[in-house]
Amino acid sequence: MATPLKTAAPRFQRRALLSRLPLRSQVALALVASVGLIVVLAPVLPIADPLSGSLAERLLPFFSDGHVLGTDSQGRDMLSRLVYGTRTSLIAGVVPIVIATTLGLIIGTIAGLAGKVTNTILMRAVDVMFAFPGVLLSLLLAITLGVGLGTLILALTLVWIAPVARIAETEVTRIRELDFVTVARASGAGLPSILGRQIVPVALPAVLAFSTSLVGANIAIAGGLGFIGLGVPSPEPELGSILQEMQAAIYSDPGLALAPVVVIIALSMLFPLVGDGFRDAISGRGQES
Amino acid sequence: MSLGTTSAASGGQLDDQTPLTLDASNVSVSFRSPRGGWNTVVDSIGLGLERSQVTVLLGESGSGKTVFARTITGMAHPAAKVEGTVEFDGVELLSADRRALRRLHGDRIGMVPQDPNSSLDPMRRIGGQITETLLQHGKAPNRAAALVRATELLELVHIADPERVLHNYPHEISGGMRQRVAIAIAICCEPELIIADEPSSALDASVGVQVVRLLDDLRERMETAILFITHDIGIAALIASKPHDRVAVMLGGRIVELGFAHQVLHNAQHEYTRALLAAEPSANTPRGELAVVPDEVRMRRDWGPLRDVEPGHAVASTPQEVTA
Amino acid sequence: MSSVLAADGIVKRFGAFTALDGVSFRLERGRTLGVVGESGSGKSTLGRIVMRLMAPDAGVVTLGDDDLFSMTERQLRMARRRIQLVPQDPRHALNPTMTVQQSLAFQLRAQGVPTREWSARCVELLARVSLTADYLHAYPHELSGGQAQRIAIARAIANNPEVIVADEAVSALDKSVQAQVLNTFAELQSDLGVALFFISHDLAVIEHISDDVLVLNRGEVVESGPTRAVLDDPKDPYTRVLLDARHSAEAV
Numbered sequence: 001m002a003t004p005l006k007t008a009a010p011r012f013q014r015r016a017l018l019s020r021l022p023l024r025s026q027v028a029l030a031l032v033a034s035v036g037l038i039v040v041l042a043p044v045l046p047i048a049d050p051l052s053g054s055l056a057e058r059l060l061p062f063f064s065d066g067h068v069l070g071t072d073s074q075g076r077d078m079l080s081r082l083v084y085g086t087r088t089s090l091i092a093g094v095v096p097i098v099i100a101t102t103l104g105l106i107i108g109t110i111a112g113l114a115g116k117v118t119n120t121i122l123m124r125a126v127d128v129m130f131a132f133p134g135v136l137l138s139l140l141l142a143i144t145l146g147v148g149l150g151t152l153i154l155a156l157t158l159v160w161i162a163p164v165a166r167i168a169e170t171e172v173t174r175i176r177e178l179d180f181v182t183v184a185r186a187s188g189a190g191l192p193s194i195l196g197r198q199i200v201p202v203a204l205p206a207v208l209a210f211s212t213s214l215v216g217a218n219i220a221i222a223g224g225l226g227f228i229g230l231g232v233p234s235p236e237p238e239l240g241s242i243l244q245e246m247q248a249a250i251y252s253d254p255g256l257a258l259a260p261v262v263v264i265i266a267l268s269m270l271f272p273l274v275g276d277g278f279r280d281a282i283s284g285r286g287q288e289s
Numbered sequence: 290m291s292l293g294t295t296s297a298a299s300g301g302q303l304d305d306q307t308p309l310t311l312d313a314s315n316v317s318v319s320f321r322s323p324r325g326g327w328n329t330v331v332d333s334i335g336l337g338l339e340r341s342q343v344t345v346l347l348g349e350s351g352s353g354k355t356v357f358a359r360t361i362t363g364m365a366h367p368a369a370k371v372e373g374t375v376e377f378d379g380v381e382l383l384s385a386d387r388r389a390l391r392r393l394h395g396d397r398i399g400m401v402p403q404d405p406n407s408s409l410d411p412m413r414r415i416g417g418q419i420t421e422t423l424l425q426h427g428k429a430p431n432r433a434a435a436l437v438r439a440t441e442l443l444e445l446v447h448i449a450d451p452e453r454v455l456h457n458y459p460h461e462i463s464g465g466m467r468q469r470v471a472i473a474i475a476i477c478c479e480p481e482l483i484i485a486d487e488p489s490s491a492l493d494a495s496v497g498v499q500v501v502r503l504l505d506d507l508r509e510r511m512e513t514a515i516l517f518i519t520h521d522i523g524i525a526a527l528i529a530s531k532p533h534d535r536v537a538v539m540l541g542g543r544i545v546e547l548g549f550a551h552q553v554l555h556n557a558q559h560e561y562t563r564a565l566l567a568a569e570p571s572a573n574t575p576r577g578e579l580a581v582v583p584d585e586v587r588m589r590r591d592w593g594p595l596r597d598v599e600p601g602h603a604v605a606s607t608p609q610e611v612t613a
Numbered sequence: 614m615s616s617v618l619a620a621d622g623i624v625k626r627f628g629a630f631t632a633l634d635g636v637s638f639r640l641e642r643g644r645t646l647g648v649v650g651e652s653g654s655g656k657s658t659l660g661r662i663v664m665r666l667m668a669p670d671a672g673v674v675t676l677g678d679d680d681l682f683s684m685t686e687r688q689l690r691m692a693r694r695r696i697q698l699v700p701q702d703p704r705h706a707l708n709p710t711m712t713v714q715q716s717l718a719f720q721l722r723a724q725g726v727p728t729r730e731w732s733a734r735c736v737e738l739l740a741r742v743s744l745t746a747d748y749l750h751a752y753p754h755e756l757s758g759g760q761a762q763r764i765a766i767a768r769a770i771a772n773n774p775e776v777i778v779a780d781e782a783v784s785a786l787d788k789s790v791q792a793q794v795l796n797t798f799a800e801l802q803s804d805l806g807v808a809l810f811f812i813s814h815d816l817a818v819i820e821h822i823s824d825d826v827l828v829l830n831r832g833e834v835v836e837s838g839p840t841r842a843v844l845d846d847p848k849d850p851y852t853r854v855l856l857d858a859r860h861s862a863e864a865v
Contacts, residue, residue, distance in 0.1 A: 180705060186693060186698045188690040188723050494855065572821060577803065582789030
């Protein structure tokens with residue numbers, strides 16, 4: 001027998017994932033969650049109807065009676081417009097990313113595992129998608145399908161499949177050559193279990209962190225499209241179109257005009273913070289002594 | 290010029306009159322811990338380096354050997370908190386400004402990196418990289434003279450056909466050759482001090498040994514002081530080949546044993562050094578019976594100060610001795 | 614005929630480059646064959662071929678009495694239990710998203726060990742490599758290099774293999790930790806009678822652990838035989854260069 005090793009009993013406490021997030025990510029997550037809660041509960045919250053307003057109450061300033069954030073050029077309650085606008089923006093931000101991440105992950109994983117020919121075909125297709133400007137795509141879709149939330153979601157989904165697939169392919173190609181995957185292959189494990197247990201879970205943190213940060217980008221792009229009238233058509237509130245409607249008030253009441261911008265910028269900055277925090281917490285970084 | 294080190298260690302310095310090339314005293318380096326407070330990576334080390342002498346910093350990963358070596362050449366990590374003093378020819382390196390440091394580096398202090406790929410520019414021919422260093426530090430009056438000198442340097446590091454190599458890009462030559470080119474650049478200004486950070490560990494053993502022998506040979510010819518960092522006891526023994534060469538054993542940010550190579554490698558007094566030497570695999574040890582460095586020795590951080598056990602040989606006292 | 618792993622005339626080419634050129638060896642039950650050579654000698658390629666992670670261009674590998682490369686997928690899956698790998702880099706030896714227990718259980722499941730036996734078997738495996746059951750719930754990033762490598766060994770013996778292929782399995786470790794891992798290998802060998810196919814560039818390690826040695830240079834076997842005989846009296850100039858490198862380092 002060899003010398004027994006004297007090792008002090010180690011403790012491997014499992015702290016909840018949330019508590020392992022860095023403080024800034026925790027704050028960002030809390031803010032995103034509260035915004036999410038507000039927009040989900042919007043119909044039951046005591047706020048005005050975002051679509052109806054009286055012309056007598058046009059462009060009221062902040063803290064007006066009954067309109068905390070004032071009203072827009074058609075006398076509609078600004079707070080309510082912002083809340084419902086944020087809801088539209090969040091849908092346009094999140095839904096395409098969920099779809100694009102799923103599709104991108106599947107394409108990237110197949111490409112990463114496949115032989116050279118399949119990989120080349122898939123990744124060249126991804127390159128072509130990559131090369132196609134997102135705004136141009138949205139424009140074409142808007143012309144052919146007409147503007148609307150559905151078109152917006154379709155456009156923003158198509159734009160992001162390629163980048164997600166690219167990240168997934170890079171990760172899978174890297175991971176499949178790592179020693180623990182080789183060991184799993186050499187032990188006679190089948191492809192489904194190698195893929196599902198050894199490769200995809202390891203690739204997931206990087207992919208999810210990337211997609212989470214894309215939500216932020218998406219909200220900004222949706223806002224931009226809304227501003228130029230290619231997003232969700234009026235009178236449906238959307239942050240970009242609200243901004244467009246309010247630009248007339250920029251000199252008279254800059255606070256009112258810029259409110260949608262503040263929300264867009266805040267949301268697009270919060271999502272990357274959340275994504276990075278989760279990636280680091282899952283992969284174990286940031287909790288080493 | 291200050292003599293000796295402020296720590297109790299006289300380890301490896303018989304003659305206090307020999308002027309030191311570099312004198313580090315009480316150097317500590319710490320980094321901010323993510324959990325608050327500071328992690329001390331180097332803990333009040335004093336070490337003097339002399340001309341023509343090799344000093345080996347022998348330590349395992351995490352012992353702080355690389356951090357110490359970088360710090361005393363004025364290349365501390367920007368996030369590090371550094372204490373102590375390091376004197377190099379009357380200049381205080383820890384407080385020297387960047388311009389002063391840049392003048393010293395490459396000119397009077399040469400660096401041989403672990404991975405030569407990181408110090409050579411992949412886009413430029415070897416000749417251009419050497420001549421540029423020479424011209425920059427005013428070691429050659431013009432390009433033609435610099436080229437002649439570059440050829441000589443490559444011969445000096447035993448490169449057989451220097452003219453061809455001068456026209457090569459780094460990727461066109463072997464790893465061993467690249468490391469020799471890196472050494473040629475490190476010595477091109479005839480520095481007083483060479484810092485070599487595991488220069489053989491990325492190379493095959495047969496090539497690594499040649500690189501180590503080359504450095505050993507150069508310090509004799511150029512009377513350079515060499516600080517040689519390694520984790521490999523065999524390599525330490527190979528480079529510290531002269532009677533006055535020293536070995537400093539690092540553990541947990543401190544030097545726990547310091548002395549002439551034969552003292553440390555053949556008459557080790559500190560329990561960590563002894564355990565480390567005994568853990569070397571060899572054909573003479575029956576299988577399964579290699580000595581293991583006990584975790585309580587490897588992890589211990591409360592060693593006392595260095596004390597002389599014989600002339601030139603100092604050992605950190607064990608905690609029991611300190612309390613007794 | 615007690616060889617558990619043997620190869621005859623293995624040739625492997627990558628394009629115009631010949632990585633292995635007619636390599637043959639025999640590994641007997643419970644013995645250690647040390648495969649030594651410098652980078653580019655083909656030793657890792659040989660390791661991948663004997664595990665059928667890569668096919669040779671010519672030559673035969675026999676695992677026990679079976680030809681490794683004429684097996685059907687089904688036979689191969691069963692045969693894989695008999696030969697296991699301990700890879701080089703402790704940082705990538707284990708799946709970072711799995712606990713130690715999950716990593717070990719993955720292996721047990723691959724060979725159809727019933728679920729209810731997993732937990733006890735995992736504790737037993739950890740004990741074999743001198744680690745306590747506390748480590749079952751550790752993630753790889755919470756382990757030191759030596760601990761990770763011992764878990765990789767525990768994983769390799771999970772299904773009672775006949776041969777372990779160790780590809781530079783101690784090369785990335787600190788010397789003090791390396792001794793522990795080498796002892797673990799030796800102990801398993803004497804307790805379980807497993808044969809070791811031990812690939813390393815480090816002659817000191819090979820000298821210590823091997824019964825027989827195979828010296829590779831540019832894809833060819835330049836010397837082979839009992840370790841003592843080969844290293845005490847090397848016939849091949851390349852072996853002498855390797856030994857010189859080591860002895861000059863030891864001499865002082």
